[in-house]
Amino acid sequence: MIAVEDLRKRYGKTQAVDGLSFTVEPGRVVGFLGPNGAGKTTTLRILLGLVHANSGQATILGKRYSQLERPFCQVGAVLEASGFHPGRKARNHLRVLARAGHAPAKRVDEVLATVGLEGAAKKRVGGYSLGMRQRLALASALLGDPGVLILDEPANGLDPEGIRWLRDFLRSLAAEGRAVLISSHVLSEVEQTVDEVVIINKGKLVAHGSVEELKRGKDGRVRVASPQAKALEEKLAKAGFVVTEDGEALLVAGATSAQVGEIAASSSLVLHELTPLATQLEDVFLDLTSEEKT
Amino acid sequence: MIAALSSEWLKLRTTRTLFWLLVALSALMTLIVVAGVIGSQKHSITSAKDQLDLLGIGSLGIFIALIMGLIVSTGEFRHGTITPTLLATPSRTSIVIAKALAGMFFAVALVGLAEGLVALELAIALPAKGVDFAIQGGPAAGFIGRILIAAALWGALGSGIGIVIRNQIGAVVASFAWLFIAEGLIIAILHSNAINSNAGRFFPFQATGAILTNGSRNSADILSAGGGMAALGGWMALFTIAAVVLLSRRDVS
Ligand SMILES: Nc1ncnc2c1ncn2[C@@H]1O[C@H](COP(=O)(O)OP(=O)(O)OP(=O)(O)O)[C@@H](O)[C@H]1O
Ligand SMILES: [Mg+2]
Numbered sequence: 436m437i438a439v440e441d442l443r444k445r446y447g448k449t450q451a452v453d454g455l456s457f458t459v460e461p462g463r464v465v466g467f468l469g470p471n472g473a474g475k476t477t478t479l480r481i482l483l484g485l486v487h488a489n490s491g492q493a494t495i496l497g498k499r500y501s502q503l504e505r506p507f508c509q510v511g512a513v514l515e516a517s518g519f520h521p522g523r524k525a526r527n528h529l530r531v532l533a534r535a536g537h538a539p540a541k542r543v544d545e546v547l548a549t550v551g552l553e554g555a556a557k558k559r560v561g562g563y564s565l566g567m568r569q570r571l572a573l574a575s576a577l578l579g580d581p582g583v584l585i586l587d588e589p590a591n592g593l594d595p596e597g598i599r600w601l602r603d604f605l606r607s608l609a610a611e612g613r614a615v616l617i618s619s620h621v622l623s624e625v626e627q628t629v630d631e632v633v634i635i636n637k638g639k640l641v642a643h644g645s646v647e648e649l650k651r652g653k654d655g656r657v658r659v660a661s662p663q664a665k666a667l668e669e670k671l672a673k674a675g676f677v678v679t680e681d682g683e684a685l686l687v688a689g690a691t692s693a694q695v696g697e698i699a700a701s702s703s704l705v706l707h708e709l710t711p712l713a714t715q716l717e718d719v720f721l722d723l724t725s726e727e728k729t
Numbered sequence: 730m731i732a733a734l735s736s737e738w739l740k741l742r743t744t745r746t747l748f749w750l751l752v753a754l755s756a757l758m759t760l761i762v763v764a765g766v767i768g769s770q771k772h773s774i775t776s777a778k779d780q781l782d783l784l785g786i787g788s789l790g791i792f793i794a795l796i797m798g799l800i801v802s803t804g805e806f807r808h809g810t811i812t813p814t815l816l817a818t819p820s821r822t823s824i825v826i827a828k829a830l831a832g833m834f835f836a837v838a839l840v841g842l843a844e845g846l847v848a849l850e851l852a853i854a855l856p857a858k859g860v861d862f863a864i865q866g867g868p869a870a871g872f873i874g875r876i877l878i879a880a881a882l883w884g885a886l887g888s889g890i891g892i893v894i895r896n897q898i899g900a901v902v903a904s905f906a907w908l909f910i911a912e913g914l915i916i917a918i919l920h921s922n923a924i925n926s927n928a929g930r931f932f933p934f935q936a937t938g939a940i941l942t943n944g945s946r947n948s949a950d951i952l953s954a955g956g957g958m959a960a961l962g963g964w965m966a967l968f969t970i971a972a973v974v975l976l977s978r979r980d981v982s
């Protein structure tokens with residue numbers, strides 16, 4: 436549904452996007468992650484036809500955004516630095532966009548209710564809090580009832596309840612078969628929401644896979660203790676895992692605790708401890724985007 | 730295109746900008762009409778021609794129309810609404826044309842209201858001063874028609890300039906610096922013996938003057954009313970095209 440191919444964008448001396456490629460399939464919520472300045476916003480703006488790439492392709496539903504028949508009703512977007520006229524009431528902001536984007540006028544009140552702003556619909560946006568603005572931005576993305584959603588740091592400014600609401604909401608959208616691409620520089624924010632993550636750093640792809648796959652990455656280790664350590668070590672080595680001793684316990688590299696537990700059970704070995712190490716996604720993320728790796 | 734135009738129309742009606750411009754316009758008109766009538770000798774405001782000149786006070790509304798055009802466009806960049814605007818209407822040409830048409834329409838509305846107000850105030854102020862209201866329908870209609878055409882062109886020109894310059898204060902300052910300083914300076918240079926050209930009559934302010942001039946024009950330095958409209962229309966077309974090209978080429982980030 437979303438396809439980015441060998442995309443490049445340079446701002447003066449900064450190579451903001453540097454040969455980036457990835458795809459997003461329908462019904463998937465994909466986290467688009469990277470540290471500050473990684474090129475997330477630039478990539479999303481190119482996808483939406485707001486920024487011109489130097490080379491490469493960025494298409495949605497097989498077409499460039501501006502080539503879509505009814506772009507506003509096919510793709511919804513929330514972008515950083517996308518604004519509101521402070522003197523315009525929220526409801527009017529949406530009416531203006533609905534008219535321009537060919538969305539039915541009745542959607543305005545529907546999306547206001549969806550994001551929980553019906554009570555503040557007649558207030559001028561200048562008096563809105565950051566979280567309310569974020570909800571209004573989300574409402575405008577939903578106006579056209581689009582099948583594809585592109586959200587740049589949508590959780591910014593939301594309170595914990597709002598973040599939780601957003602998470603459930605995105606899951607329900609994906610369950611309806613929509614594709615969602617959601618950027619963040621804080622992994623924990625999207626960890627529970629996304630099916631897959633695309634991690635970029637300095638404009639380049641660092642990793643793309645399911646959350647599970649990434650957690651199982653090369654630094655995934657399991658600490659296991661057993662009164663029958665010798666036998667367990669043999670069984671694990673036979674299964675192809677690299678095992679090292681760590682005091683009383685064993686460290687198993689490249690395995691999940693489930694795998695280790697199953698091997699132990701199949702040989703009726705007793706376990707006293709089974710702890711996954713360094714499998715916090717945050718660590719994987721930091722590791723993947725740290726200086727040495729690039 | 731129609732969707733974009735309808736959206737622009739709604740945009741202007743849903744902020745208080747237009748309201749405040751109207752207030753400013755009405756206050757300005759009233760002030761000048763009252764001062765013009767009270768401050769004049771009776772005999773200098775008695776003839777139909779003199780009173781037509783007083784009616785021309787409403788043409789000052791053109792500057793308000795220009796400011797409105799500038800605000801319509803630069804406001805999008807100032808508040809960052811250009812991003813949702815472009816998402817809803819990806820065609821840059823549609824946006825520029827919709828803004829130009831909206832600028833035109835609201836300029837005509839603003840200046841039309843200003844003229845109506847001035848006419849009303851004159852109809853009250855002149856008899857109060859003991860002078861008969863002598864303006865006749867025919868010449869007045871022609872004059873007001875030309876003022877409204879100039880206003881329409883300036884409204885569209887303002888929205889084009891706004892997209893080209895983007896910065897709100899920069900655009901207002903640049904426009905008025907051109908009108909009241911730069912244009913006059915350049916014309917003085919063109920008129921100097923070394924160059925001796927009257928090309929300055931094609932400039933926007935001079936062209937506007939040509940559209941609004943009543944009666945005789947015996948100088949080669951001023952265009953006919955039609956020539957003035959063509960020249961000002963040319964400027965409007967130039968800035969509209971520049972706006973399309975720049976809005977299409979520039980990154981919005
Ligand atoms: N309009 C611009 N002009 C110049 N440089 C820019 C512009 N926009 C982005 N950049 C640069 O491009 C790089 C990528 O920026 P981008 O905004 O895409 O990062 P990001 O991943 O969205 O970061 P963040 O998490 O802080 O939002 C940065 O080095 C930034 O300074
Ligand atoms: Mg960003």
